[in-house]
Amino acid sequence: MKEHFIASLCMNMLASSQRQTAANNAPVDLVLIGGGVMSATLGTYLKELEPDWTINMYERLDKTAEESSNGWNNAGTGHAAYCELNYTPEMADGSIDIAKAVSVNESYEVSRQFWAYLVKNNILGEPGTFINNVPHMSFVWGDENVNYLRKRYAALQRSTLFQGMEYTEDSHKIRQWAPMIMEGREPFQKVAATRMTMGTDVNFGELTRQMLDALERRSNVNLHLRHDVLDISRNDDNTWTIKVADLNNNGKQTSVRARHIFIGAGGASLRLLQKSGIPEARGYAGFPVGGKFLVTTRPEVVNGHLAKVYGKASVGAPPMSVPHIDTRMLDGKRTLLFGPYATFSSKFLKSGSWLDLFGSLTLQNLMPMIRVGLDNFGLLGYLVSQSLMSDKKRLSALKEYYPEARLEDWELTDAGQRVQIIKKDAEKGGILQFGTEVVSSADGTLSALLGASPGASTAAPIMLQLLESMFKQQASSAAWRAKLQEMIPTYGRALDGNVEMTNKIRAYTSDILRLTCVEATHGHDASISTGVWDSLPKAI
Numbered sequence: 329m330k331e332h333f334i335a336s337l338c339m340n341m342l343a344s345s346q347r348q349t350a351a352n353n354a355p356v357d358l359v360l361i362g363g364g365v366m367s368a369t370l371g372t373y374l375k376e377l378e379p380d381w382t383i384n385m386y387e388r389l390d391k392t393a394e395e396s397s398n399g400w401n402n403a404g405t406g407h408a409a410y411c412e413l414n415y416t417p418e419m420a421d422g423s424i425d426i427a428k429a430v431s432v433n434e435s436y437e438v439s440r441q442f443w444a445y446l447v448k449n450n451i452l453g454e455p456g457t458f459i460n461n462v463p464h465m466s467f468v469w470g471d472e473n474v475n476y477l478r479k480r481y482a483a484l485q486r487s488t489l490f491q492g493m494e495y496t497e498d499s500h501k502i503r504q505w506a507p508m509i510m511e512g513r514e515p516f517q518k519v520a521a522t523r524m525t526m527g528t529d530v531n532f533g534e535l536t537r538q539m540l541d542a543l544e545r546r547s548n549v550n551l552h553l554r555h556d557v558l559d560i561s562r563n564d565d566n567t568w569t570i571k572v573a574d575l576n577n578n579g580k581q582t583s584v585r586a587r588h589i590f591i592g593a594g595g596a597s598l599r600l601l602q603k604s605g606i607p608e609a610r611g612y613a614g615f616p617v618g619g620k621f622l623v624t625t626r627p628e629v630v631n632g633h634l635a636k637v638y639g640k641a642s643v644g645a646p647p648m649s650v651p652h653i654d655t656r657m658l659d660g661k662r663t664l665l666f667g668p669y670a671t672f673s674s675k676f677l678k679s680g681s682w683l684d685l686f687g688s689l690t691l692q693n694l695m696p697m698i699r700v701g702l703d704n705f706g707l708l709g710y711l712v713s714q715s716l717m718s719d720k721k722r723l724s725a726l727k728e729y730y731p732e733a734r735l736e737d738w739e740l741t742d743a744g745q746r747v748q749i750i751k752k753d754a755e756k757g758g759i760l761q762f763g764t765e766v767v768s769s770a771d772g773t774l775s776a777l778l779g780a781s782p783g784a785s786t787a788a789p790i791m792l793q794l795l796e797s798m799f800k801q802q803a804s805s806a807a808w809r810a811k812l813q814e815m816i817p818t819y820g821r822a823l824d825g826n827v828e829m830t831n832k833i834r835a836y837t838s839d840i841l842r843l844t845c846v847e848a849t850h851g852h853d854a855s856i857s858t859g860v861w862d863s864l865p866k867a868i
Contacts (some may be wrong), residue, residue, distance in 0.1 A: 355567045355585035356382040361557050361600060362593030363387030364397040365532050366777050368539040369442075369787040370590055372451065373795055375546050377802070377811055382548040384584060385540075386555040386572055388596075388679075393536035395594045395677055397784060399658045401744030403621075403636075403665065406528035407782035408436040410464035410493065411638040414650055416480050424476075424483040430824050433489045435786040437823055438816055441833065442788035443535070444840040445815045451542045455841045458535040462655045464527025465637045467502070467509060467519070467729070473640060474520040481522050488830045489823060492846030494523045508633040509653070512731035526838070526846045527636060529657055532784040560589065560604040560774070568604075568774060588798055591776035595676030595747040599688050601776040606769040611752035612778065613693035615700065615760055616676055616685060617711065619668030619743040622726060626737050630655075630664050637729060653729045666726050668743055672711040678745050693750065696758025700750050704760055746780035764790065772798045792816065 358374060360367040363385060371383050389395075396402060409415040409429035416429050443459065446452040468477050474497060484490035496502060497520045503510040505523050513519075543549050554575040561569050568586050573579045589604075591597045595616065601609045624630060638652040656663040676684035689697065701708070723735045749761040764779035764786070775794055792812070796803045803809075813819045823830045830848045838845035 353585050355587050356384050358383045358588045358590065359570055359584065359586040360385040361589065361591045362596070363392030363540065364395060364592055364594060365393065365536045365784045365787045366592035366791065367590060368536045370791040370794060371543050372446065372539050373791055375543060375549065376815065377808055380548065384550045384552065386552050386557050388554070388556045390554050392540050393533040395679065396744040396746065397532045397536045398744065399531040399533040400741065401678065402532060402784065403652065403654055404529050404531060404656050405636055405654065406436060406459070406530045407432055407785035408464070408527065409433045410524035410527050411466045411636060412650060413466055413638060413640055418476055424480050426483050426487060429484065430487050430489060432782055432786070434823060435789040437833065438792065439785060439788040440837040440841065441816045441818065444837040447840050452538050458531045458538065459841055460529050460657050461844045462527055462529040463635045464524045465506060465521055465635045467521045467637050467639055469517050469519045471518060474518055477520045477522065487824050488827055488848040491848040492524065496521060506633060506635045506637055508730050509637055524846065526844045528843065529636065529655060531658060557600060560600060562605065566771065566773065587773065589774045590794070595680060595684065595745050597776045597778055598747060601767060602688065602690065604774055606774060608767055608769060610692040611696055612767065613697045613750035614676060614688055614747040615750050616673060616745055616747050618671035618673055618745045620671060621665045621667035621741055621743050622722065622738040623741050624664045624738045625661060629737050630662050633664060639729065651725065651729065666729065669717060669722060670711050670714040672715055675745055676747050678742065680745065696750050696752050699756060699758035700760045703756065749779045766790065766794055768797060772800065
């Protein structure tokens with residue numbers, strides 16, 4: 329009993345000493361946890377808005393952009409909803425709901441503007457190192473799917489953002505667009521496809537590294553690799569104390585105080601959010617889903633295909649498992665990727681622990697987790713079947729999109745882990761949510777990004793919204809609003825329906841990023857304001 333009392337007293341004294349040490353340190357303005365695209369984007373925004381602020385970033389690995397942001401761990405699709413059929417569901421009455429597609433496309437247009445600003449101001453390098461034009465195609469076969477794609481195309485044409493998209497049921501035309509997917513196919517099979525030539529392939533790993541390299545060159549920015557965040561706690565003055573282990577120095581622990589924290593650590597975000605103790609985190613859980621891709625760099629295969637071709641997901645498959653065969657530009661080399669083949673493990677990160685899932689369980693999220701498990705037996709069965717898939721079955725899936733494929737031309741590679749959101753629901757007890765969500769403390773000083781797709785493609789608008797909630801006073805100032813409009817010319821405005829603004833901003837970003845531009849032709853509001861547009865290139 330006496331020994332227990334002494335041990336407890338010593339621990340309390342140590343904790344008090346650590347709090348006192350942290351309290352004696354001047355707080356940094358922002359701590360970024362995780363060296364991925366989200367943290368890089370937020371840090372880059374903030375350094376443009378407040379050059380004198382202090383930013384510390386902590387990354388557990390020895391390199392940045394090694395998890396979901398890494399080019400080999402995602403499909404590299406600049407998600408604009410041109411080809412992803414899961415963004416345009418067919419409703420019970422047979423109509424096509426395009427609201428999500430419009431929202432995703434608006435978000436990607438913001439990302440393009442942000443990247444164009446960074447290129448224009450020499451923060452990012454040559455655009456071709458991280459973004460390239462690759463047409464986006466949707467491809468289906470069979471009467472039911474062809475009817476769906478036809479209706480989807482018609483519905484999307486009501487939006488300014490999707491005008492310029494091509495549609496065909498002519499197999500010869502599809503062969504011109506993407507010969508590989510038609511060669512060896514049954515000659516009388518009913519097929520249909522759409523194509524958007526201004527689609528893009530993005531190397532998000534390279535994009536992230538370039539942003540972080542530029543950040544490191546700025547004053548008052550400190551990037552700490554191989555630093556593992558152990559704990560997060562709130563101080564009496566509403567600052568935060570972050571306890572960090574330096575893995576370069578035998579795990580030596582230090583503490584730093586911060587006025588604001590952003591947790592952009594991918595699958596690790598949930599556990600760190602829980603450690604913060606904010607009540608808003610209660611009830612959130614994570615459902616890990618991994619993936620594998622078949623990859624080839626053989627010139628005789630790669631050179632026969634230039635497109636990102638998306639099909640329809642299997643029944644019971646999660647949205648991130650929509651099959652697609654993609655042209656990629658990775659490490660300066662043209663590559664083809666097919667997949668994903670879904671996998672399941674209890675890891676929350678590719679480099680994580682098998683105990684991640686179990687370590688995230690709490691009394692508050694256990695019931696939502698159980699409820700989701702009971703409601704999603706089909707999904708669990710799908711993941712198990714995918715994990716046990718043989719090489720022969722993988723080849724069979726590939727042949728649906730590349731009929732003449734040979735397994736010896738392809739290698740199987742692991743992609744990144746994604747942690748889908750599970751949250752409490754008053755009606756169902758718990759729901760599985762595909763997508764991303766920002767969870768913040770009531771005062772906005774701590775935020776974490778949870779979830780997955782469309783993820784990196786929408787980093788710029790997600791972090792823009794976070795700026796407005798985390799730094800409310802500054803975001804309402806004239807200085808910040810003027811700077812944000814310089815970075816994002818459409819800041820606070822929607823493109824959909826405005827033909828003139830859509831065409832002008834797309835021409836502007838395409839010119840700087842050296843991309844193809846497709847013009848919209850009609851809309852319900854062609855008005856456009858002057859002022860911000862005067863600063864855009866006169867050629868537009």
